[in-house]
Amino acid sequence: MSSTSTMAPTAPGSLGSDVPDTELLAYLDAMLRWKDRRRTELASLDEAALAVDDADDRAAITPDVTLSMTLWQAVSDRLALIQATWDSGRVGEQERRRITTLVWGSLEQPGTRGGQSLAVSLPEACRLSDSLASSLRSRLRLDGADPDLAGRLRSLRQQVERIADQVALIPGSRSGSAATAHRALDERLSDVTERAARGADVGGLLGPLESQAATIERDLIVAASARAHAKADHAQASREVAELAARGEAVRALALRARASVSPAPRLGIPDVAALGPVPGDPAGLTAYRERLERVERALTIAQGEYAAALTRLEDLTERAARVRRSLTEGGAGDPEPAILALADQTDGLLAARPTDLTRLEALVQAQESFATAMGGRS
Known part of the structure; x- marks a missing residue:
């Protein structure tokens, strides 16, 4: 597996909006490619997780592998409905609006943490899948022996900014712990980036930092979904x-x-x-x-x-x-x-x-x- 995972495309429009046929087709094609690549990636991650020798480490990884597969199936099912609505491009305004509703509407995927329904949209499910895949690759050490340090730092900075956006969505009275976690993560990333700029070897610090960032982003997405569902x-x-x-x-x-x-x-x-x-x-x-x-x-x-x-x-x-x-x-x-x-x-x-x-x-x-x-x- 390469050190760079596939990333989901940006979804067009908003819930129920009318989007041009060309944008919908480009998004659908990109999503179908993402679906196939993520399925291959998850198969490799699952194989690597099963090969982990330490039982405790394997038990810690298994829930995220299971959640990743559940998310993939939810995305795959929703894409089948979008394809049926697309009908080889035979769509008018009404069908286009149905497609954006299917894209931005809740997947209502059961079977996630604690038996709760994970009310995420298709783009949110893809972003959560991307985050989980990144975390699993790091924890299973599948990023290769010669990683792109600058690329990993840049990806981490982008992730920390996404986390800041998620924290901003939390009501002020309940944002304390999330804001604290974001500040600590931001400080650690700044410290690692400065060390790397001075020529220090930070390879051993990046894996745990990537795992922590992925976990925080995942939990914030799940929490945001739970608030919406409630x-x-x-x-x-x-x-x-x-x-x-x-x-x-x-x-x-x-x-x-x-x-x-x-x-x-x-x-x-x-x-x-x-x-x-x-x-x-x-x-x-x-x-x-x-x-x-x-x-x-x-x-x-x-x-x-x-x-x-x-x-x-x-x-x-x-x-x-x-x-x-x-x-x-x-x-x-x-x-x-x-x-x-x-x-x-x-x-x-x-x-x-x-x-x-x-x-x-x-x-x-x-x-x-x-x-x-x-x-x-x-x-």
């Missing part, structure tokens, strides 16, 4: 309605794609948050309303999973059929048996039809694989 007021509920409306439209687009592509397709109902009516203004009514919003969110999550799984099954069977077809043409074992060629032709015809009969397709693919295995054993 606000059960009219504005917050209205925002959740807008997010669920955009997500609902995206899941409906995913469902239409699945129903047009495969048979049998899931037939789950997709709730319409608009059916709940306007957000009530009284506290008691708002509490009950937010409980109904949670049920809508759970139903959308289940529906998204089912329709995505159906499309994934089609992709898997298509790839398996392609592998068998390649083995027939590239195997170098003479002319294929007419029977298996006939199966391959039936499979190709079935794949060309929409919706594709998944039950029949799976049977044909399994038959081809069995036939190819048997023929290979006889050759």
